[in-house]
Amino acid sequence: MTETSGPAPLLTDRLRHWATHRAHRPAVTHVAFPGPDSSGVHSTLSWHGLDARARAVAGRLRQTVRPGDRVALLLPQGLGYPASFLGCLYAGVIAVPLFTPDLAGHGGRLAGVLDDCEPAHVLTDGPSREAVERATGGRLPVTEVDALAEGPPASELPRPAPDDVAYLQYTSGSTRSPAGVMITHANVVANARQAVTAFGAAPGRTTTVGWLPLFHDMGLVLSVAAPVHAGFGSVLLDPVAFLESPVRWLRLLGRYPGAVSAAPNFAYDYCAGRIGADEAAGLRLEGVAALLNGSEPVRPATLDRFLAAFGPAGLAAEALCPAYGLAEATVLVTADRRDRPPVTVECDAEALAAGRVEERPGGTARLAACGRPAGQEVRVADPESGTVLGEGRVGEIQVRGPNVAAGYWKQSGRPAGTFREGWLRTGDLGALHGGGLLVTGRLKDLIVVDGRNHHPQDVEETVRSAVAVVRRDRLAAFGVPHGDDGGEGLVVVAEVRRGTRVDGERTRESLARARAAVAARHGARLADLVLVGAGAVPRTSSGKVARAACRAGYLSGALRGEEL
Structure with a gap:
């Protein structure tokens, strides 16, 4: 696309351009895996189709909410998600990318985010509507984006100012309570351009293939914003499909050159x-x-x-x-x-x-x-x-x-x-x-023991390497109050492999090995190693270990190995 003079184009300007000049080329593809042996069922929207669905969402929102209102996206990974996000941008409302209420273990976070952003409307799909209405108590108007008719022409939709807030990106909460980062239209265009430049992406030779959830900042920019900015295709699969069988991701990577x-x-x-x-x-x-x-x-x-x-x-x-x-x-x-x-x-x-x-x-x-x-x-x-x-x-x-970004919503x-x-x-x-x-x-994760700094991921890797029963990337290292001098003691909570039986003797042996490895590599004493069952270490909605939550669980006595 040739740049023109005047203001930098918004994502919706780019979308409208590709809908005209690459109308029937694939814009976004969703790959579903209905069974463990499925090779994947592909569903695709062309650039024209993506633009049409986005305009349909915008048309509906223009009838029900005001510019600047928040609109929550409580949608599964699929074609409706990018269309809904872009529809919010077309309508001049503030999108809040979220997830469906059935995301295990994150009901409290969803309720907290909805309470914070105070949406005026919710976008979902037909299969998710009942769960969404239960989660919101029926207090909010809900639109099924897969049931919308054709929307207005793009020329009849408002064009937001670059400094208007485009969406609220809620942080995953790995170190604090989730907060809504205010991303402007200019911010997302700038970062999409930066990503495209960094990876040399271009129409005809690039396709993004992503399983990261679209409510995650990296998933949204790499799988929606950057492709729309530069006009190349995006292929989506569900995070659960990746976790069930990670080879699915790599097979799709091999299927799409570039x-x-x-x-x-x-x-x-x-x-x-x-x-x-x-x-x-x-x-x-x-x-x-x-x-x-x-x-x-x-x-x-x-x-x-x-x-x-x-x-x-x-x-x-x-x-x-x-x-x-x-x-x-x-x-x-x-x-x-x-x-x-x-x-x-x-x-x-x-x-x-x-x-x-x-x-x-x-x-x-x-x-x-x-x-x-x-x-x-x-x-x-x-x-x-x-x-x-x-x-x-x-x-x-x-x-x-x-x-x-401009700052945090309501803060x-x-x-x-x-x-x-x-x-x-x-x-x-x-x-x-x-x-x-x-x-x-x-x-905030830095652990200071006897005046020396220790980074938790380094300690976690040392313990994982020393203790064979520990699951990779299912550990949390943190400091806890130790002694009367205000110092910290070093603690690691670690999940054991599924099907592993850990008794008292094995726990003692694991602690001895872990202490020896931590002392040799980090020059620090490991105060405690707590072995817990698979799934017990708290994680954020994007899959990262939530060390602050793990520390709180340890201090409260909730993580003491009872799950084994």
């Missing part, structure tokens, strides 16, 4: 651990262009395992792209280059604990380089004083750019604690190294 996708670190470990040699042998991944690894700290060991498992299927090392982002920056902040394999920095563990990145070949602390800023500025600063730190110094990552005082002199304070820790970014963890 495939681009994204997932948190745990998903790559999950694939390497769950997909057997026979299934892997049938994969053809030489056409995969980029697999973004982000949303939680990227572990070099995971990159190694994933490439070892699927490199023989043609996956190029250069396709693995460690990245960093957060909802307050719409999503993407940095991404590694695609012309080289991922870069791992081996560091001196003692120096890293003291806040310095010092390369040392064979060092026990390994960090994945998360690339350079994608069309924005990144710096590292002391979280207390705000002093900007130089290369190789660990501090709080701060971001400035056109993709940085006018919150930006003062989140922004400093125009820079977004991310709450994440990292260091600049070689012109790129190394991410070391969350500021």
